[in-house]
Amino acid sequence: MQEKNIPPHDGVQRYLNDRKPELSQKSLYNYRISVNQFADWCTDQNIRYLRELDGDLIAQFKDYRLEQVATITARNDMRVIKNFIEFCESIHAVFSGLAELVRIPKTTEQDEICDDFLTKEEADAILEFLGKHQYASHRHVILLLLWKTGARISGLRTLDVDDIDSTGPTVQIRHRPDTGTPLKNDERGERNVFVTEETMEVIQDFIEHQRPNTTDEYDRKPLIATRHGRAAHTTIQRHVYSATRPCNYNGGNCPWDKRPETCEANTWDGASKCEGSVSPHALRRGYVTAARNAGQPKDVTGERVNMSGRVLDKHYDKGNHQEKANRRQDHLRDI
Incomplete structure (x- = not known):
C-alpha cells in the first residue's frame, strides 16, 4: 500500500492521541518531548512527509541526540522514536519494516547512574540563606520540603493545604490521578512523612502569609500554588535551579x-545553565x-522516600568509600 502524505508534527499528534489512554501524565509528557524533538529535527532537515524517512535519516537523528545529551537520555529518546515509527507503520x-532499522544506543551500567546530587553542606547553606532572606516564601518551602522529605516533584505537587498535619507533624502524600496529581508508584507511593517542628512552622507561616488563596481546576487547595492554581513541574524546577x-x-x-x-544563568529562565545549579532530583539523592x-x-x-533498597543503592546513595565504611563501623564485631 502506498504511504500517505502525513507531515511529521501531524503524525506526532496522532501518535500522542493514540498513547494517551494508556500512559500516565508524566510518561505522556516525556513521550511528547521526545517525539516533538524528532518532528522538529525532521522539519530542520526539510522532511515534509514521514514517508520520506529511511534508516539512514533515523540514524542521523540518533547521532544528533548523542551529541546533544547523555547516552542514557539518547537511548530513552530512541526507544520512544522506535515506538513512534511502529505506530507510523x-x-x-x-514503509513497513522501518521500525526494525531504528538502532537503540547501548549503555553501560555507569551510564545509567547519575552523580548529580546536593551535598548536606550545600543544602544547609541554601536553607540558611532562604530562611534569612526569603523566609516562608514559595522558594523556601519548595527547597525545604524537597530536602527534608526526599520527595519527588510529583509528591510535592500532590500536596494540598489539607495534607499538612501540624499535630503530627506530618505531610500526607496521596495518589490522586483523577484530579491531576498522580504519584509515580500509584497507591504504593502514598505515605505520611514526619517533619520537624521547625519545618512545620515554616510551612504554616507560608500558608498563613505567603500562599495565594487559590484553588486548582478540581477545586482543591494546592499547597504549592500560584495565582492561577497548582504550580507546574517547570515552576518548581526553576525555583530549585x-x-x-x-x-x-x-x-x-x-x-x-x-x-x-551579565551571566546568562542569572535569570529565571536561564538558571539551569549554571554549572553549579542542580535539578530537584539532586535534592532527593542528596537527602538519601x-x-x-x-x-x-x-x-x-527507603520507605520514607518510597524507594526500594536496590534502587537506593544503585542510583541514590552517593556516599564515598570512607563514608560508607564509617556507617559500617558501629556494627562491626571482632570475630
Missing part, C-alpha cells in the same frame, strides 16, 4: 569567575546520602 505513514546557583546563596561569588550581572551518612537505616530511608 500502522497508519501507513512510513535558581536557589541552588552558588552565587545566589554565597554572597554573589561565582566559582567560575562569571559576573552575576545525608540520611544514610547520619545513620538512618536503609529500610527506613
Whole structure:
C-alpha cells in the first residue's frame, strides 16, 4: 500500500492521541518531548512527509541526540522514536519494516547512574540563606520540603493545604490521578512523612502569609500554588535551579569567575545553565546520602522516600568509600 502524505508534527499528534489512554501524565509528557524533538529535527532537515524517512535519516537523528545529551537520555529518546515509527507503520505513514532499522544506543551500567546530587553542606547553606532572606516564601518551602522529605516533584505537587498535619507533624502524600496529581508508584507511593517542628512552622507561616488563596481546576487547595492554581513541574524546577546557583546563596561569588550581572544563568529562565545549579532530583539523592551518612537505616530511608533498597543503592546513595565504611563501623564485631 502506498504511504500517505502525513507531515511529521501531524503524525506526532496522532501518535500522542493514540498513547494517551494508556500512559500516565508524566510518561505522556516525556513521550511528547521526545517525539516533538524528532518532528522538529525532521522539519530542520526539510522532511515534509514521514514517508520520506529511511534508516539512514533515523540514524542521523540518533547521532544528533548523542551529541546533544547523555547516552542514557539518547537511548530513552530512541526507544520512544522506535515506538513512534511502529505506530507510523500502522497508519501507513512510513514503509513497513522501518521500525526494525531504528538502532537503540547501548549503555553501560555507569551510564545509567547519575552523580548529580546536593551535598548536606550545600543544602544547609541554601536553607540558611532562604530562611534569612526569603523566609516562608514559595522558594523556601519548595527547597525545604524537597530536602527534608526526599520527595519527588510529583509528591510535592500532590500536596494540598489539607495534607499538612501540624499535630503530627506530618505531610500526607496521596495518589490522586483523577484530579491531576498522580504519584509515580500509584497507591504504593502514598505515605505520611514526619517533619520537624521547625519545618512545620515554616510551612504554616507560608500558608498563613505567603500562599495565594487559590484553588486548582478540581477545586482543591494546592499547597504549592500560584495565582492561577497548582504550580507546574517547570515552576518548581526553576525555583530549585535558581536557589541552588552558588552565587545566589554565597554572597554573589561565582566559582567560575562569571559576573552575576551579565551571566546568562542569572535569570529565571536561564538558571539551569549554571554549572553549579542542580535539578530537584539532586535534592532527593542528596537527602538519601545525608540520611544514610547520619545513620538512618536503609529500610527506613527507603520507605520514607518510597524507594526500594536496590534502587537506593544503585542510583541514590552517593556516599564515598570512607563514608560508607564509617556507617559500617558501629556494627562491626571482632570475630
